[in-house]
Amino acid sequence: MTIALLLGVYTWNWRTGVLDAIAERSGMDMVSWAGWPLHWSREKVQSAWSRYFYLVGLRQENDRLRSKVTELFLQLSRLHEEAAEASRLRALYSFHPVEPWDFEGGRVVSYRFGPHAAVESILVDKGTTSGVTTNTPVITPEGVVGRVLRKSTRLSQVLLITDPNSxxxxxxxxxxxxxxxxxxxxxxxxxxxxxxxxxxxxxxxxxxxxxxxxxxxxxxxxxxxxxxxxxxxxxxxxxxxxxLADLRNLEEVLMITNYAQPDVE
Amino acid sequence: MISFKNILARLFWPLFLVIAVWLQLLFPGVDFFAAGIMLCLQREGAGKVVLLTLVCVLIQEGSGFFAFGASILRYGSLIGLFLLGRKFFEAGSPAFILLLGMMFSGIHFFSMKTMAGLQDLVVVDHRLLMESVLLFFVFLSEWLVLTKIYRLSLAHVSRS
Incomplete structure (x- = not known):
């Protein structure tokens, strides 16, 4: 009797998604509220660490970054030329240019939250209030991280590209x-x-x-x-x-919030 | 006048929920709510059990990847096993909790496999097995700690 009831509710929810929507909104927001003091204190400790103790080796880091900037400047000037050429050719062939992407930066709050996270996933502190929707692409400057599977107002679950379901x-x-x-x-x-x-x-x-x-x-x-x-x-x-992205040590990610699949007509 | 113990009595379960969320944020793939539900079953009335289970279900379902039902299956089985086992064992005995913990970790493994199968999701079997074993130890140790804290701070206001 109980199993039949459970299966009935499961099937009804599978078709309508009502319970999923309620749980997604309320459950993830509860996690967000409850987890806030933890993130806040972690952030404070991390910033204190980087401000006062992590200054060792700053000069070497500075030298390395200076040489990297020079290298990137050279690359940039070459790419400017190529971009200008691409624009000319695009105009010549009447191609529609791709819209620039809007990025929303997010912090990784947790890795595989709870016993139901049987897939490779991360929890990011950006949700629908920041323009995140289902399937929002998540990246780092190095490479693609994954895509948003579930979202609430302040949190989103991201399926990593290393998961067998991705x-x-x-x-x-x-x-x-x-x-x-x-x-x-x-x-x-x-x-x-x-x-x-x-x-x-x-x-x-x-x-x-x-x-x-x-x-x-x-x-x-x-x-x-x-x-x-x-x-x-x-x-x-x-x-x-x-x-290319270091998926095991993610701290911050970028979410492309304005990407929509181009219409195929 | 409200005493410190009365404040603790009122805050015990909300504090438990917040700390369980923190622990789940810090330790991937582990359930820190089950032991609390167990303690609530042993010490509190039906109303508190239902309310606590409902909040736990919402948190686990909302932040998980399965369609709604996996945590009802898991926590429902835990509650069902407790009510059944209470007829044969002393509800507060460590041997009963040990047995329940073993059965709960087995239920976790099979319910996750079943729910993943229903949704056509691929799960990494060896990791799920490892996490089910880990769940057994977490369940036992967390229950011991919670019972200790509960006895120290709330015994005078609890129902039993």
Whole structure:
């Protein structure tokens, strides 16, 4: 009797999503309120640490950053030229330019919160009040982190690209070979699937989002190819890659809040 | 005049919820609410048990990835096992809690597998197994600590 009732409620909720919506809104907000003093004190301790104790080695860090800035300036001047050329060509072929993305910075509050987080996920302190919706892409300057699966007003759950349930449409940056990047679990390689044997790929090549999945905008770096195996018994190459973002030590992330899949007409 | 013990009595369960949330934020994939529900079943009336379970269900369901029902299955089984086991064992005995903890960690493993299967989600089996074993130890040790604190601070106002 109880099992039948539970199954009935589960099926009804599966179709309507009413209970999920209530739990998503109230449960995550409760976590946000209850967790606030913990984040606040952690932030204060961290800022005190960085202000007073972490100054050791600042000069070396400064020198290293100065040389990095010089290197980036050189790269920037070259890219300015290429961007100007791209704009001219775009105008020539009447392409619509891509809208600039709006970023919302968020702090990682927790990694796999609670016993129901059976998937690789993080909890970020930005929710619907900051413009976050389901499937909002989450990135770091190094590469893609994942996408938002559930959200409340002040928190959101992000599915990491290393989870076996995550699938990202990607292509290689140099050879433009397309495939689907699938997670294999924590501390395992990512796998690029459905790459035909004849398609060109190189080890060390960077994989970027292709934009074909309608979730991630085109051109975001995701992973670097580690190994490629071309087996004679399979129609596809076995491609293993490593995520560019350090997903095990995430502290802050960026959420692209204004990306909408372009209309296909 | 309101005494310190009375304030503690009023704040015990809200404080428990806040600290359990903190612990869940700090330790990935672990349930810190179950031991509290168990203690509430042993020491408090039905109203408080229902209210506490409802808040725990909302928190776990809202922040988890499964469709609504996984925590009802888990906490419902825990409450059901407690009510059933109370007929055969002394409700406060450590042996009963040990047995209940073992069964609860088994229920956790199978309910997570079932819910993941229903939603076509892939879960990493060996990690789920490890977390189920960890849940057993967390459940036992947390129950011991909570019982101690409860006895020290709230014994005079509790129902039993």
């Amino acid at each position: 699938k990202v449409a990607v292509m290689s940056r140099e050879n433009r070979t397309q495939g689907i990047l699938v997670g294999q679990g924590p501390s395992a390689f990512l796998q690029m699937q459905y790459v035909p044997l004849n398609d060109v790929l190189e080890e060390g090549e960077v994989l970027i989002t292709s934009g074909m999945d309608g979730v991630f905008p085109k051109g975001l770096p995701v992973a670097r190819i580690q190994t490629i195996v071309r087996s004679s018994v399979s129609l596809f190459q076995t491609v293993q890659a490593v995520a």
